[in-house]
Structures are given as C-alpha cells and as structure tokens.
Amino acid sequence: MEEQQSLTHVRADGSAHMVDVSEKSETTRVARAEAIVRTRGDVVVLLAEGNLPKGDALSVARIAGIMAAKKTPELVPLCHPLPISKVTVDFEPNAADGTIRIEALVKTRGVTGVEMEALTAVSVAALTVFDMIKAVDKAAIIDGIRVLAKSGGKSGDWEAGA
Amino acid sequence: MEEQQSLTHVRADGSAHMVDVSEKSETTRVARAEAIVRTRGDVVVLLAEGNLPKGDALSVARIAGIMAAKKTPELVPLCHPLPISKVTVDFEPNAADGTIRIEALVKTRGVTGVEMEALTAVSVAALTVFDMIKAVDKAAIIDGIRVLAKSGGKSGDWEAGA
Amino acid sequence: MEEQQSLTHVRADGSAHMVDVSEKSETTRVARAEAIVRTRGDVVVLLAEGNLPKGDALSVARIAGIMAAKKTPELVPLCHPLPISKVTVDFEPNAADGTIRIEALVKTRGVTGVEMEALTAVSVAALTVFDMIKAVDKAAIIDGIRVLAKSGGKSGDWEAGA
Amino acid sequence: MEEQQSLTHVRADGSAHMVDVSEKSETTRVARAEAIVRTRGDVVVLLAEGNLPKGDALSVARIAGIMAAKKTPELVPLCHPLPISKVTVDFEPNAADGTIRIEALVKTRGVTGVEMEALTAVSVAALTVFDMIKAVDKAAIIDGIRVLAKSGGKSGDWEAGA
Amino acid sequence: MEEQQSLTHVRADGSAHMVDVSEKSETTRVARAEAIVRTRGDVVVLLAEGNLPKGDALSVARIAGIMAAKKTPELVPLCHPLPISKVTVDFEPNAADGTIRIEALVKTRGVTGVEMEALTAVSVAALTVFDMIKAVDKAAIIDGIRVLAKSGGKSGDWEAGA
Amino acid sequence: MEEQQSLTHVRADGSAHMVDVSEKSETTRVARAEAIVRTRGDVVVLLAEGNLPKGDALSVARIAGIMAAKKTPELVPLCHPLPISKVTVDFEPNAADGTIRIEALVKTRGVTGVEMEALTAVSVAALTVFDMIKAVDKAAIIDGIRVLAKSGGKSGDWEAGA
Structure with a gap:
C-alpha cells in the first residue's frame, strides 16, 4: 500500500524513526504559519492597546514564539x-472580532523545510497570549494553526488556499 | 482602570513579571485541555488504524505531549x-470527519493551576501529529485548543461550555 | 583547615558535589541582585527612549532575565x-552616564537561597542588552554583578554595603 | 534616523526579530572575552591553590563555561x-589582588560572530565561581565582562583598547 | 492478567502515561547506582593518575553526571x-583491571524514588569518560549499570545482591 | 609523553577544553552502538509481547533514545x-534470555563522528526501558554499551570485534 509509506517518519513495520536527510541539498527555505487566539474584544484592548509606558504584553509572546522556533x-x-x-513573529489584534492573529516567518539555509519551526513559533506565541489573558478569559480558544506558505527544497513552493 | 490589573503578568507600568505565588496554598489541582487536528479521512486511517506490528505513530505524539507538559x-x-x-494524553481519531481529537489531563500538588501545562501538552501533541502527516497533507489545521475543565485552587472549579 | 570546608561545594579531598539540603527547612527566601551595562549615552537613548510604537528592546532583555532565572x-x-x-527584572537607563542598571528580585518558598537565580537573571539580561547593542558599541562592558540583599533561611538577612 | 536602524534586532516599528543571516557567508570566526571575579585573597587561595588531591573547584567553573557557550x-x-x-575557558587567579580573571575563546565556521558565545562562557563561569565562594564571601563582585577581540566575518577584525 | 498492570507506566490498553503520584507522601529518599567503564590499564592511568597540574579529566565526568541527574x-x-x-558521583579507577567504577548517590525529599536519577548520573558520567578516551580506545565498554540500594518511600528499603 | 596527548579533550596542563574542529572536512559519518538490558523472561514478555491494542512500552524507549541523540x-x-x-533505535527482545538488545544508528553530514550520539541514544533508551520495568524488576542491569561500527571521517572505518 503506497499510502503507508507516505508517513515518512514511520518505517514499514510501523516503528518511528528520524528519516535520513544526509543526501538532501542545502537550499534557502522559508515557511510562514499562522494561529488565531479567539477571546473578547475588551481583552484584546487590554493586551494590545494599553497606553502604558512599557507595553510588554505582546512582546512577551513574540519572544516566546521566536525562542520556541529554536526549540x-x-x-x-x-x-x-x-x-x-x-524568525519574525507578528500580531494583528482585532478588537471588533475579539481576535489576535499571529503570523510567523522562519527562514533557513538547510536540508529540510521549516514549516514545523513556523508552526511551533505561532503555537507557543498563542499559548503565551493565553497565559497572559487566562485570568480574565478562561474560555479563550486557539484556532486555525496552519502553514500559510513554504518555499525552497525539492518539493517546490506551496501556498495555502484562501 | 481595574481591567489593566487583570493581566496578572503585567505590572502597573505595562512591564511583564513573574507574579508572586509564594503565599498561595499548595492543593491538588487538575486541568483538562483539548485540541483538534483537521486532516483527511485517509490520513486519519494511515495514522491510527494501520495493522502494522509496531504502530508508533500516535505513540510518538503522546510522548511528545507528555514531555512538553514538563517543559x-x-x-x-x-x-x-x-x-x-x-499527565495523560489521549487521541480520538475519527476517519469519517477526518479529525483527531487530542485530550490531555495534568495534575499537580502545587501553588498554581496546570491549565498551561495541559494546553502545552495538547499543542505539542498536535504539532507532532502534523509533523507525521505533513508529507501527505500540508493543509492540515490545528483547531480548538482550549481548556475543558480545571479544579483546585482558590478560584474554584471551572468547566468550559458545550 | 577550617577554611577548606568553607567551599561548601567541595569535599575534603577537593572533589565537587551537590551538597545535601534535605534537612534544611522550607522558608520564604528573597534575593536582589544588580548588574550595570556601560555603553555610550546615544546607545542608551536608542535602547530606552525611542518613541517607536513597539518598543521591544528592553522587553527582550527582561524576558531573557526572567527565563534565565528558571534555568x-x-x-x-x-x-x-x-x-x-x-521574578522581576527592572532597568534604569541613564543616558547622561551611558549606563543601564539592571536589578532583579527572585523569591521562593524553598530550602536554599535564591541569590544565584537573581545573579543569573541580571547576567543574562545584561548579555541580552549587549547583544542588542553590539552592532553599535562592541566595547560595551558589563560591570558590577553582585547581590544587593538576601533574606530568609538560617544564615539570616544580609545586605550589601553602599 | 539612521541610528534607529543600528539596533539590528529591532525593526522599524520597534518590535524585536531574529535578523536574516541566510545570505551571510560561512567563514572561520573567533572571539575572545573576559570577566573578573573580585573577592578576597584568602578566597582565591581556597579556590585555586589548595593542595587537595582532587582540585575540582575551578574545573567546575570551566565546564560550566564551556557548556554555557553551547546554550x-x-x-x-x-x-x-x-x-x-x-571553546576554551581559562582562569588567572591572583591572590594578591583577590581576583580571578576568566578568559574564553570560542571559534566557529559559521555565518555570525561568536562574541555572544564567548561572553556567555565567561559570565556563566564567573557565576559558577561565585556559587563556589558565596558561603565565604557574599560580597564578591563580577566585573569587566567584555569582548577582547573578534576576527572573521564581513565587519573585519576588532580588538578592545587597553 | 495481573502482570500487565505491573508496568506502571502503561495503562490497561497498552498506552503510556505519567502515573499519578499526587497522593504519595513526601519522604526523604536515597538511591545509589553504579556503572563500570571497561578499557585498558594504560588508558586508566592516563585518565586518573596523570601528575598534571590541572587534572580535569574525571572532574568533567563528575560534573556531567551531577548535571545529568537534574536532567x-x-x-x-x-x-x-x-x-x-x-548528588555525589565518585570514581574508582583500577589500572590493573583496566576499569573505572562509577558510583552515584542521589537524595531527595519528594514523592517518588530517585533510582532513575542515580542511574542517569552514572550513565552520563560513563558516557563522558568514554568521550574522553575514545581517541585511544574505541572498543571501551560501559557495563553493569544498576541500582545498588534505595531507601525511603512506601516500598521500603532495597539492596542489590552481591 | 605521547599518550598524554591522546586524551584529546585535555590540554598539556591537564585542563579540559572543547577541541578545535573548524578545519576538519564535512563528510557523511555513520555510527552504530548497542546496549543490552538484562532482566527476567516474564518481564521481556510484558514489555514486548503484550497483545494490547496500544503497545506503547518500547515506543516510549525508542522516542527517548532518538530525542537523547539530539541532546x-x-x-x-x-x-x-x-x-x-x-537516527534509528531498534529493539531485539529475547524472552528466553531475559534480555532486550538495543541498537541505534546515527548519521550526519558533519565534521566529527557520531559515536557519542549513538551511545547516548542506546543509553537513554535503556534507562527508559529500566524505568518501565523497575516496579517489577529492581535488579535489572544495563550492560555492554559499546560502539559497533563507525564510518566516515579521516580516521577511517572501524568495526568492533565479535
């Protein structure tokens, strides 16, 4: 069954392994990913629009996302x-919708793609936003974590549908 | 503005800090969280229903989730x-819907809740599922990461709406 | 020789060990530490007084210090x-002197003091400041890393001289 | 304003990012850094001149510095x-002055300089020395953490003034 | 089948989990473990008996073992x-046998035993010894990693047979 | 004394360092290593032959070994x-002998060999097997951790004797 072999991390007997990439060529690879934090409009205002002198709230999530990409x-x-x-991590707070969209871009010169790094960056940035707001909104939800686009490597460029 | 103070990780001037929990009492605390991976039905079958002798695919994601809770x-x-x-991490593959539901339960005897640990467990388990299937479905989406319930601690028990 | 035994991490034969703290009592312990980054006045302005909408520069160093305390x-x-x-990490930029003073406070309920955690927090925050400014001032110096005060534990409270 | 752009880790709007180095060329790069631990002469003797069969005290700090460079x-x-x-980490104990000078050298074949790695190595080695001696000298100070010289890369060689 | 339940990390359906220890009582627990590195007599001499001023070789392995216990x-x-x-890690070099015996002792006040910590300490210390000598003896073997004794906890004290 | 220089991680004065590999050429390098866990036949059956729907026991050890190679x-x-x-990690359970043989293969395109990575993979996989079975066999022993073969690099191919 050909599909069985499609799970590249799983060998013929079903056991997991780290696949051999030693013969893949080193090229510049880029991936972009996004996540959406769904909360309430007043919470978005708290996070993103405070006129406080040191507005660290989203900075914390940005740094967390960048460090997570490396992990x-x-x-x-x-x-x-x-x-x-x-690595870049950006936030699009939308108080009307009560959402914060997070987008990460990761680049490498390497032998494998970086979509997992971009997905990890937005996931951990979103978890950090959740951690900041959980005292005011326990019911917030992290949604729509997905790859937006990737380029470089043998499999060619790819972009998510709208 | 009282809401400003609601972001517990942010001080009056907007700067971030790790809040003081030294006077909180140690109690048994539990949190449950979930995440949904949305892919295609045939991919769910590949992941979860293979009759292979060593079916590691979801085991890898389970271990990743458990280890991430500790991180x-x-x-x-x-x-x-x-x-x-x-820590437990469980999977509910649904080939008809093309989804895999992931649920984590984390317990501690400690001074703060464990919802972030449960959310981190399901997030990293979901990222690991994505990593297993990305060669067959680049367009998979991780959705609905949220706390299902928490108990223990001063703020009392809480359960997500249906 | 009594002084030999004063290096608590070193046994009688000179070999290192992690000393036994299993019988020490758990109390609330606090330590404060500081570090000074010496650079130029214009660099301090760049770091701390920019009217940019997202002034992440010192936030990055603050988060780095907080995370380092845990490491x-x-x-x-x-x-x-x-x-x-x-954990708190604070910055006192002084453009006239070309310095940034960093102070960290760490608290625990535990069996050992937290001066190493406070010193690690200011050291890594200072290294991160250095990393931010190294393209404009390779000759910056990190100075005066020291404990300011500690309290809690059997050895009693202690405060650095002026 | 050209200086604004000089903080390479900060974008035009003030937000932090990890800058793109994918087009920088891989060359051999070296950096040397130093730190000074200021304590008392008798403490330096304890640390460095004991005639003990297994004189681990400075070895612990050396290993800590080497491992920190990797972190x-x-x-x-x-x-x-x-x-x-x-990576090398060396100590120059000076009982007359009550100081221990620490110097690290880090080398790479890579696309960015290694001054942060060398500074991290001396900082963590100094923190480890502090940890060894804190029971006998709480007032020790870590001073003068700086880059001594760097070579390799586009910006050319650089050496600290005397 | 009662034995199935004996693998405490595995649930009834065979899936792994981190078992619940929240109701176990906190007591002082100790474990000792050992490992043997088998090499040649001349290599043991190189490692352990050099009259060099700074004999770091076994110190490196000791620190590696202590840090690994924490990991x-x-x-x-x-x-x-x-x-x-x-944590203590000790070495018994025996040039006649061409062996180095490594013993670790780990202690905690906690809710689970520390035999895994003691075993991890000797294993990583042994790997580090291997790393030091691999250029002179690729055929060295690490043998006999086992628990020597444990005490504390509900299951009572236990000691390995001779 | 020429042998003194054979401990490549130790300098002439006995102090440890991380040796310079910046001039070594990047080639494809492979190493295989093994470890044996000695327990009882019934324990091997529990671990490896359960007809349980989700047989995670050895999967956990495999993942632990793969992740440890990276660490x-x-x-x-x-x-x-x-x-x-x-990285691959494989298990050969032998109920008749009461043993589980673990073999790891690690590959890189890099400047140093990967025997330490392969040894670390089998050691941590073996520690994880021990952790799974310690409630049923405290007296299990990890034996025979050694390199089986290595290839690539200047020193040429090497294979362990039978």
Whole structure:
C-alpha cells in the first residue's frame, strides 16, 4: 500500500524513526504559519492597546514564539535540528472580532523545510497570549494553526488556499 | 482602570513579571485541555488504524505531549515551575470527519493551576501529529485548543461550555 | 583547615558535589541582585527612549532575565533546583552616564537561597542588552554583578554595603 | 534616523526579530572575552591553590563555561544557533589582588560572530565561581565582562583598547 | 492478567502515561547506582593518575553526571520532576583491571524514588569518560549499570545482591 | 609523553577544553552502538509481547533514545553540536534470555563522528526501558554499551570485534 509509506517518519513495520536527510541539498527555505487566539474584544484592548509606558504584553509572546522556533527539534521528536537564519513573529489584534492573529516567518539555509519551526513559533506565541489573558478569559480558544506558505527544497513552493 | 490589573503578568507600568505565588496554598489541582487536528479521512486511517506490528505513530505524539507538559515553564516565559504529578494524553481519531481529537489531563500538588501545562501538552501533541502527516497533507489545521475543565485552587472549579 | 570546608561545594579531598539540603527547612527566601551595562549615552537613548510604537528592546532583555532565572540549575552545575515563586527584572537607563542598571528580585518558598537565580537573571539580561547593542558599541562592558540583599533561611538577612 | 536602524534586532516599528543571516557567508570566526571575579585573597587561595588531591573547584567553573557557550541561543533570545567548533575557558587567579580573571575563546565556521558565545562562557563561569565562594564571601563582585577581540566575518577584525 | 498492570507506566490498553503520584507522601529518599567503564590499564592511568597540574579529566565526568541527574525528567519521558537535594558521583579507577567504577548517590525529599536519577548520573558520567578516551580506545565498554540500594518511600528499603 | 596527548579533550596542563574542529572536512559519518538490558523472561514478555491494542512500552524507549541523540552535546560536556541527519533505535527482545538488545544508528553530514550520539541514544533508551520495568524488576542491569561500527571521517572505518 503506497499510502503507508507516505508517513515518512514511520518505517514499514510501523516503528518511528528520524528519516535520513544526509543526501538532501542545502537550499534557502522559508515557511510562514499562522494561529488565531479567539477571546473578547475588551481583552484584546487590554493586551494590545494599553497606553502604558512599557507595553510588554505582546512582546512577551513574540519572544516566546521566536525562542520556541529554536526549540522545535527538542519538542517534536522526529524533527531534524536546523540552523535557523531568521524568525519574525507578528500580531494583528482585532478588537471588533475579539481576535489576535499571529503570523510567523522562519527562514533557513538547510536540508529540510521549516514549516514545523513556523508552526511551533505561532503555537507557543498563542499559548503565551493565553497565559497572559487566562485570568480574565478562561474560555479563550486557539484556532486555525496552519502553514500559510513554504518555499525552497525539492518539493517546490506551496501556498495555502484562501 | 481595574481591567489593566487583570493581566496578572503585567505590572502597573505595562512591564511583564513573574507574579508572586509564594503565599498561595499548595492543593491538588487538575486541568483538562483539548485540541483538534483537521486532516483527511485517509490520513486519519494511515495514522491510527494501520495493522502494522509496531504502530508508533500516535505513540510518538503522546510522548511528545507528555514531555512538553514538563517543559511548559521553559516555553511560556512567565509560567511558574511546578512539580507535575500526573499527565495523560489521549487521541480520538475519527476517519469519517477526518479529525483527531487530542485530550490531555495534568495534575499537580502545587501553588498554581496546570491549565498551561495541559494546553502545552495538547499543542505539542498536535504539532507532532502534523509533523507525521505533513508529507501527505500540508493543509492540515490545528483547531480548538482550549481548556475543558480545571479544579483546585482558590478560584474554584471551572468547566468550559458545550 | 577550617577554611577548606568553607567551599561548601567541595569535599575534603577537593572533589565537587551537590551538597545535601534535605534537612534544611522550607522558608520564604528573597534575593536582589544588580548588574550595570556601560555603553555610550546615544546607545542608551536608542535602547530606552525611542518613541517607536513597539518598543521591544528592553522587553527582550527582561524576558531573557526572567527565563534565565528558571534555568539557573541547568547553568550553574552545583545549584539545587528550586520552585521559583516570583521574578522581576527592572532597568534604569541613564543616558547622561551611558549606563543601564539592571536589578532583579527572585523569591521562593524553598530550602536554599535564591541569590544565584537573581545573579543569573541580571547576567543574562545584561548579555541580552549587549547583544542588542553590539552592532553599535562592541566595547560595551558589563560591570558590577553582585547581590544587593538576601533574606530568609538560617544564615539570616544580609545586605550589601553602599 | 539612521541610528534607529543600528539596533539590528529591532525593526522599524520597534518590535524585536531574529535578523536574516541566510545570505551571510560561512567563514572561520573567533572571539575572545573576559570577566573578573573580585573577592578576597584568602578566597582565591581556597579556590585555586589548595593542595587537595582532587582540585575540582575551578574545573567546575570551566565546564560550566564551556557548556554555557553551547546554550547561548537558548539564553539570549535573538541569537542564531551556531555550530561551535572550539571553546576554551581559562582562569588567572591572583591572590594578591583577590581576583580571578576568566578568559574564553570560542571559534566557529559559521555565518555570525561568536562574541555572544564567548561572553556567555565567561559570565556563566564567573557565576559558577561565585556559587563556589558565596558561603565565604557574599560580597564578591563580577566585573569587566567584555569582548577582547573578534576576527572573521564581513565587519573585519576588532580588538578592545587597553 | 495481573502482570500487565505491573508496568506502571502503561495503562490497561497498552498506552503510556505519567502515573499519578499526587497522593504519595513526601519522604526523604536515597538511591545509589553504579556503572563500570571497561578499557585498558594504560588508558586508566592516563585518565586518573596523570601528575598534571590541572587534572580535569574525571572532574568533567563528575560534573556531567551531577548535571545529568537534574536532567532525568527531560531524558526519561515518564519520570516525574523531583527537587533533588544531594548528588555525589565518585570514581574508582583500577589500572590493573583496566576499569573505572562509577558510583552515584542521589537524595531527595519528594514523592517518588530517585533510582532513575542515580542511574542517569552514572550513565552520563560513563558516557563522558568514554568521550574522553575514545581517541585511544574505541572498543571501551560501559557495563553493569544498576541500582545498588534505595531507601525511603512506601516500598521500603532495597539492596542489590552481591 | 605521547599518550598524554591522546586524551584529546585535555590540554598539556591537564585542563579540559572543547577541541578545535573548524578545519576538519564535512563528510557523511555513520555510527552504530548497542546496549543490552538484562532482566527476567516474564518481564521481556510484558514489555514486548503484550497483545494490547496500544503497545506503547518500547515506543516510549525508542522516542527517548532518538530525542537523547539530539541532546548529546548538552549531556556530554566536550561534545561538539552536530546537525544529525538520521537516527534509528531498534529493539531485539529475547524472552528466553531475559534480555532486550538495543541498537541505534546515527548519521550526519558533519565534521566529527557520531559515536557519542549513538551511545547516548542506546543509553537513554535503556534507562527508559529500566524505568518501565523497575516496579517489577529492581535488579535489572544495563550492560555492554559499546560502539559497533563507525564510518566516515579521516580516521577511517572501524568495526568492533565479535
């Protein structure tokens, strides 16, 4: 059955392994991912629009996302370690919708793609936003964690549908 | 403005800190959280219903989730370290819907709640599922990461609405 | 020789160990530490007084310091792991002097003091400030890393001289 | 304003990011850094001149410094991961002055400089020395953490003034 | 089948979990473990008997073992985090036999035993010894990693047979 | 004395360092290592032959071994960080002998060999097996941790004797 082999991290007998990437060529690879935190409008205002002198709230989540991208191979067991060469994490707070959209971009010169790094960055940034707001909104939800686009590597460029 | 003070991790001037929990009492605390991975039915079958002798696929995600729960204070900058006393991570694959529901339960005897640990467990388990299937479905989405219930501590028990 | 025994991490034959603290009593312990980054006045202005909408520069250093406090037993080989219950990291930029003073406060309910955690917090916050400014001032110096005060524990309270 | 752009880790709006180094060329890069621990002469003797059969005291600090160099991108949020190819950490105890000078050299073949790795090595080695002596000298100070010299990379060689 | 339940980390359906220890009582617990590195007599002499001024070789392995004890819950997926209160790692080089015996003692006040911590300490100390000697003896073997004794906790004291 | 120089991690004065590998050439390198867990036949059956629907027991040890390979430079102080490109961990349970043989293969394109990574993988997989069975067999022993073969690099291929 050909699909069985499609789970690249699983061998023919079903056991997991870290696949061989030693012959893949090193190219510049980029991936973008996003996540949405759904909360209430007043909470979005608290997080993002305070006129406080030191507005650390979203900075904390940004740093958490950037640091998490570097930790991806420690968190996702079969991920290969990669020399990350760029990470950005951005927030789009929308008080009307009560949402905060998070987008990460990760770049490397390496032998595997960086979509797991970008997904890990937005996930941990979203968890950190949740941690900031959980005292005011226990019911917040993290939604729509997905890859937006990736480029570089043999499998070519890919972009998510609208 | 009283709401400003509601972001417990942020001080009056907007700067972040790790709040003082030294006077909180140690009680048994439990939290349950969930996440949904949305993919295709055939991918769910590959992951969960293979008759392979060593079906590691979901085991990898379970272990990743359990280990991530222990790493929560390394990932979420303002989380307090906690002596976790129990973690379970379970999967409910649904081939008809093309979804895998992930639920984690975390327990501690400690001074703060463990909802961040439970959310981190399901998030990293979901990222690991994504990593297993990304070669066959780049468009998979992780949705609905939320707390289901928490108990213990001063703020009392809480359960998510249906 | 009594002084030989004063190096508590070293046994009679000179070999290192992690000393036994299992009989020490758990009390609330606090330590404050500081570090000074010496650079140029214009660099301090860049770091601390920019009217930019998202002034992340010192936030990054604050988060780095808080997270480093939690990593102390991973960095300092003979330190005991401790359940940290509070961390703050603050900055006093002084453009006239070309300095940034960093102060950290760490609190625990535990069996050992937290001066190493407070010192680690200011050291890593200072290294992060250095990393932010190194492109504009390679000659910056981190000075005066020291304990300001500690309280709690059998050895009693202690405060640094002026 | 050109200076605003000089903080390479901060974008035009003030938010932090990990800058793109994917187009920088891989060259051999070296950095040397130092730190001074200021204590009392008798403490320096305890640390460095004991005739004990197993004189682990400074070895512990050396290993801590070497291991910390490898942890730099985990500690300093916007540092890129680098394949470190050499680390040395050396001590110059001076009982007359009551000081211990620590010098680290770090080398890599990579796309960014290694001054942060060398500074992290001396800082953590100094913190470890402090941890060894804190029972006999709470008032010890870590001073003068700075880059001594760096070479390799586009910006050319650099040496600290005397 | 009652034996199935004996694998405490495995639930009735065979899936792994981190078992609940929240109701276990906190007592002082100690474990001792050992490992043997088998190499050649001349290599043991190199490692342990050099008259060099700074004999770091076994110090490196000792520190590695102590630090690894603290990392046990990061390495062994279902281990509970524990506040370690004492660690020692000792070496018995025997040039006649070409062996180095490593013994670790770990102590805690906690709710689970520390045999995994003691075993991890000797294992990583042994791996570090191997790393020191691999250029002169690729064929070295690490043997006999086992618990020597444990005490504390409900299951009572236990000692290995001779 | 030439042998003194054979301990590559130790300098002429006996102090430890991380040796310079910046001039070594990057080649594909492979290492295989093994470990034996000695327990009782009925325990091997419990671990490996249960007809349970989710047989996670050895999966946990496999994942632990794979993740530990990536952590080698964090555990073994003088190891260089390496971009691991493949890891497999396999188990050969033998109920008749009461043993489980563990074999790991690690591959890299890098400047140093990967025998320490392969040894770390089997050691941590073996510790994890021990952790799974310790409630039913405290007297289990981990034996025979050794390199089976290595290839790539200047020193050429090497294979252990039978």
